[in-house]
Amino acid sequence: WRRMLAALGDPNLLREPHAHQHLYNYLIHLNQTLLKISANQTLNGNTEIHVPFNLVAGWCLEAEALPQSHRAGKLLALRLLCESTQAQGPGAPSSCNNRLHLAHLHLYQRALHHGLTGEDRSVVDVLVEHAAPRYLWLAPEGYSLLLLDFVHASTVVLNSADMGPSCPRTAAVTFLGSLLALPDGLMNAPMLQPYPHQYNTVSCPDLKE
Template identity: 90%
Template sequence: MLSRYLAISANQTLNGNTEIHVPFNLVAGWCLEAEALPPSHRAGKLVALRLLCEATAAQAQGPGAPSACNGRPHLAHLQLYQRALHHGLTGEDRSVVDVLVEHAAPRYLSLALEGYSLLLLDFVHASTVVLNSSDCGPSCPRTAAVTFLGSLLALPDGLMNAPMLQPYPHQYNTVSCPDLKEHVLNIVVRVCRREGAAAARCAGACALAAHCCHLLASRTACPRLPSYVTCLLQMLMVHRFYHRLKN
């Protein structure tokens, strides 16, 4: 081990074995402390938040993760991580919201971290903020926002009755939201009809189509199912008409 560190200090090769793992708790601690950085260090704060999301996801991947990331995150870290997400997703800094929606939202539900349902309203709120903005540039995570909303539609209905934090920064009041799926469905349908970013619109169409398939397969009564199918058919017609014009 000593020879490896000496080789590093001398800028020498390590015979091909150059994989060095920084302890997760050390990196996570730095990233969590970066939340308190002043506005003059915004760029560093955003990088730290991105690294925090990616490191936590890697740590939570379980047996398929790299050798240094093969365990679930410690409960103490999860509490601090979810606190940072709550503050960032519900705060007024759009740059922070964009980073968290892009790098935390798409995999948040699949990781199923302990207590993840507490932040469902926060992520829905942040995704709505992103989609309601007029920014359709590549830096705006509109596709990630729609991807999260579509994934939420696949959750069990009973989970919507679980306690969730209200999307207010630095407040920790919980509510249940049994109508959350209906609210998300309205957003997804609006995305399919009006979204300007093509990738986000396609993600919305995939989410709505998957939801329709679930309703049909489970024979669930849904008065709005015909309107969902009509929305998808209209998207196909517009797409076909657009390609005819191009040709």
């Protein structure tokens, strides 16, 4: 099935926005199904029961450059990027036996930084809902750099007047509550200031407050 998936080609080349959205929605469903299968199987650590990470990660990152007409598909691609990067289980990219490739980690954290601090509220909601709750638990290399970004995005969500079910308030509260478990010394580590397309760092000893 991995060969068949690769044979479909790059979904970002689809000119029809609805088809682009539909394909990414299918990839999300497929990834979730395979991860559930993996969680209920006793498998060798090298077995890949998930959507091929090296294949879909590039697609998801490239989707960021698509025009506004593909907005719905871009948001789904961002969700798939978070779910596939943070997936757990045998062969998953973030598992203990298969550390995230450093090059992808840089690109992933760059996408998080731009999205969490940007003005597009839909992007912020997607990242808070699908990246924030497990970010501190997974603790990828250099994770402290984005602490201020996640705090900023979580605050934006909680201060919003949107009370609908699509607003990820639970995820925002979960992240902010998880900060209390971090060691105080980590608050002195350099963190990116929450400004899009800027990479200035600052320490924030009173972040927990």
